[in-house]
Amino acid sequence: MEAGDLWKKALNILKEEINRPSFDLLFKAIDPVSLDGTEFIIRIENTFKYDAIKRRFYDHLSNAINESYGSSLKLKIVGLQSNKLASDKRETKDFYKFTFDNFIVGPSNELAFAASKQISDFYNSDFNPLYIYSDVGLGKTHLLLSIHQHLLRQNKNSIYISSERFTNEYIKSIKERKTEEFRERYRSCDALIIDDIQFLSGKAQTQEGFFHTFNELFLNNKKIVIAGDDPLKLVDLETRLVSRFQSGLVVDIQIPDFETKVAIIEHKLDYFKLSLSKDIIDYVANLCQVNVRQIESIINRLKAMASLTNHAITIENAKSMIVGFDEIKIRNKPEPSLVLPAVAAATGVTEDEIRSNSRSEKTVLARRISCFILNRDLNLTTTASGSILNKNHASVINGVKYIENQIKKDFKLRHNLQKVRNTLKIN
Template identity: 35%
Template sequence: MDRETIQKANKIWDSVLGKVELSIPKPSYDTWLRNTVGISFTSDEFNVETPNAFTAQYLEERMLDMLEQELRTTIGFDVKLKFTVISEIIIPGENEKAVIPSSPYSRSNRTAKYATFDHDLFQDQISNTVGEPRIGSHDFNTRYTFENFIVGDSNQLAFAGAKAVSENPGTIFNPLVIHSSVGLGKTHLLQAIGHETKKLGLTVIYVTSEEFTNQYVKAIQNGQTEEFRNKYRTVDVLLIDDIQFLIGKEQTQEGFFHTFNSLHVENKQIVVASDRNIDELRTLESRITSRLTGGLVTDIQAPQLETRIAILRGKAAQQRYEIPPDVIEFLGNKIRSNIRELEGLLNRVVALAQFRDEPITIESVKRMVGDSERLNKGPISDSKIISEVSNYFGVTSDQIRGPLRTKTYLVPRQVAMFLLREETALSLSAIGKILGGRDHSTVIHGHDKVATLINIDDKLRSDVLAIRNNLTGATR
């Protein structure tokens, strides 16, 4: 087919997707439609390329009428929509595989291509793409804005402080320190400040203290301390997450102390997040804690029921979920101390409803999440997750935690990273330590690769769901 036809098909399909995206929940769009491409058309047929046969099957069985209607509205006449499957899974990263269109999808050629998960391919992809990312190369999460932050009594002062420094950086509340338990919104506020100050044309760096440490140590080892100083001492806004990671790292504390002083003297804004009050960071050098307490220190408490309900409503609206009010209140009463777990529970309910093709009602949700006694026992333990994963894949817990990166152990290790991140309130650093002392960046990449693959491979999704069901049915 010629390039002009492909371009026209692509443009038409983009127009269709633009309309459909506004009418269906975002998770459905992201899962089933975002990676589809219009590739050709005739007077009676329009071909769309999908990443795998499972997606093609779902679109044909669940969305075909709607898509054909939008296509007819767009081009002005009736055509039959057909789905073409590419031959390999696309995994974004430095080593992307080439993709080659295969034959159009039909029920007669639904082979083991999508019914059987290729573990060797998965392991090769993980090996090629999971490694040391560019440390400090953070893009701010588009969801972490002030507009998306639900304000209540538990976080009002922290929100007000964050807004104030984003509007007048370096002139008020400098430094700003926000502390709370995990999953209550510290990172959200730090990145919201980042979004707003970047709009002012300022140079902004958001970095975890673990990444700061890694960069500092690497700079010393490579004789690049001058480059390190120039990077951090010339910014307008420095956002440091998980400052508690500096505890016990005397050399890095020295580097942070001088960076802090240099920026503070120049009236550059410094914002720090911690999992505990600065007074409780007892082994952090006193000269550092003294400077951190010189601005505004504020905390975020666990949200009250009204705030939890508002958070769930906001999340549902943002993702275009249609959740009945009684279900929102039911979920708000289930998890009381962690916003990340609260949002994760909502996502799980929606995903299961879509997977089972059933409406979201109070009865169905109770079946999905279990009774309140089981949920309120608290989060699943990390040891239970590792035990369930190791049993499922036929390896030992020590092998999952161990240093070997052979094919036998790599998949279960990455799945364990995913479940530890999704099912517990553990920080990335804590998960890395549990899994044999791996670093924060490796956990991020391991989690993200599994999160990508479970959306496009039904066998892996089945594996993860089976382990998750074992966990939620087990003692926590």
């Protein structure tokens, strides 16, 4: 019997055993490769079909082939790599370097880390879904990829994808009339991990598709992990989606404290096999105020300097190299006169109100943000800062201390502060 004849007979049997939509969707345009009396090989180039058949219909297909052949054959399916890993490698070239083992835990991220570890244990987590939010560059993607890899090691069909790519695939499936394949891919997985959920803002049709996918997975006890830049009350998504996210666990990652940044730097140095003195490590930790990614950029720069010049890295040439590197320059200092207009635009409080003696909660907060930016970001003295704000230096000191204390635990405050910094181009 030829391979093609065996394949036709097996399909006729299979057609009677599985539902017609699945048969029509999955088993057309598949090529039999060879038949040698002990093994029958078929080729499936479509990754969606490959995964679905191996996961759901392998036994059905194997039985149909053996019945058609009249004796036992080993069924071998060849084709592209399973989309569990292939899609992830396309999503990020650094896929394998993000693990729980190399995530540096500190007070700013310990709850998010613990929650991520628990939900990655497929059968023993107490909550679902998990929503993680933070400013950019603080470790959300690292945790998501760690969850993803841990689930894959449990032989779970986990999909990690950015919401931008999810949107693009959804639009493509509509254009190519392949929405059934799209739905099957995402609704048949064991875990769906979506990064940068804020990208779905304003995309009503994609949100509709994601809502139904979410419900299908949730009702079947599949894991759902979502990450975004904003707390749920600030996320511009449909209310019913936000409500679904709130039904699980919501955690944030805060800006790391000095000690955690030092630990991150030391870990990166070990990874890059680079040695720096304590004064340089402390300098870098103090320099990187808002974004952990800046640490790796700085270390890459210093490593290149050491290898290309064969010179030891001192605090003097480290400072020179870092300040001259525009992509990671931490402190761009705008004119002080621009600060109050930027704060006013971000908070809705007028410049005159900021300078006034008003004690309204909104005005006081705007004034304190102004104190912090003038004194900490622009390095003005408390007296000079007070002169701009029509306040004495003691008021500036109190305002700065308040922001320093609250910024560690108040995401909305960090969000507003970052809006002002972005306006002023303070990196």
